[in-house]
Amino acid sequence: MKIDVMTLFPGMFSGPLDESIIKRARDKGLLVLGIHNLRDYTHDRHKTVDDKPFGGGPGMLLKPEPLFEAVESLTSEQTHVVLLTPSGRRLNQALVRDLTRHSHLLLVCGSYEGFDERIRSLADDELSIGDYVLTNGALPAMVIIDAVTRLLPGVLGDEESVVQESFSNDLLEYPQYTRPADFRGMTVPDVLISGHHAEIAKWRLEQSELRTRQRRPDLLNPIRGTENVPQTKV
Numbered sequence: 701m702k703i704d705v706m707t708l709f710p711g712m713f714s715g716p717l718d719e720s721i722i723k724r725a726r727d728k729g730l731l732v733l734g735i736h737n738l739r740d741y742t743h744d745r746h747k748t749v750d751d752k753p754f755g756g757g758p759g760m761l762l763k764p765e766p767l768f769e770a771v772e773s774l775t776s777e778q779t780h781v782v783l784l785t786p787s788g789r790r791l792n793q794a795l796v797r798d799l800t801r802h803s804h805l806l807l808v809c810g811s812y813e814g815f816d817e818r819i820r821s822l823a824d825d826e827l828s829i830g831d832y833v834l835t836n837g838a839l840p841a842m843v844i845i846d847a848v849t850r851l852l853p854g855v856l857g858d859e860e861s862v863v864q865e866s867f868s869n870d871l872l873e874y875p876q877y878t879r880p881a882d883f884r885g886m887t888v889p890d891v892l893i894s895g896h897h898a899e900i901a902k903w904r905l906e907q908s909e910l911r912t913r914q915r916r917p918d919l920l921n922p923i924r925g926t927e928n929v930p931q932t933k934v
């Protein structure tokens with residue numbers, strides 16, 4: 701998969717995407733990453749990317765001209781353009797899985813107070829990573845890159861781990877233990893050391909359901925507000 705990112709802060713991306721599983725995915729060519737500086741798409745001496753909002757109000761907005769030029773120069777028929785915004789659909793594992801179906805993602809990061817409304821017309825989708833406001837779209841872009849990359853075939857050593865982990869079936873993960881079987885009097889449930897695979901699978905499903913009911917009953921409710929309402933191009 702190819703993921704391009706349009707940002708005002710390309711420096712923020714060095715580090716988090718150069719370690720661990722994401723680094724290995726990049727080294728193996730499973731993820732091809734391009735980080736682009738929005739200022740490279742300006743044509744004035746000051747490389748201006750922002751301006752004051754019409755009608756007044758605090759802060760500055762990203763101007764349409766550089767972003768339109770940037771997005772148009774990086775997209776093809778295959779590109780799925782995602783605008784990062786707190787007003788977007790709230791990211792969850794199902795949406796992450798949907799993103800893996802595309803061969804090319806272009807993640808557009810906002811900054812300052814956000815962007816000129818007309819920029820929305822460039823997007824195939826608008827995503828939020830949660831109900832809080834960050835200073836710019838770089839961290840949300842990195843969250844999406846991480847979540848998507850680990851689902852790509854060949855990235856994780858054990859493909860089963862993405863099938864069994866939290867949210868894969870709208871359930872949280874069951875409790876897991878490793879050695880020692882008794883640590884400070886806290887013991888591992890007998891069933892897990894029984895060697896009885898069917899019993900272990902049954903226990904894990906029960907525990908997943910119990911944990912989900914206790915901690916995230918909203919996951920078990922099929923009506924989950926507006927977070928999964930599809931958005932279309934404006």
Ligand SMILES: C[S@@+](CC[C@H](N)C(=O)[O-])C[C@H]1O[C@@H](n2cnc3c(N)ncnc32)[C@H](O)[C@@H]1O
Nearest residue numbers: 784785810811813814828829833834836837840
């Ligand atoms: C300070 S925020 C702008 C917030 C905007 N004024 C609003 O009220 O929605 C600047 C940029 O950070 C990014 N951003 C901040 N929080 C985000 C979130 N929860 N999910 C996705 N992107 C976010 C977006 O790209 C946004 O345009």
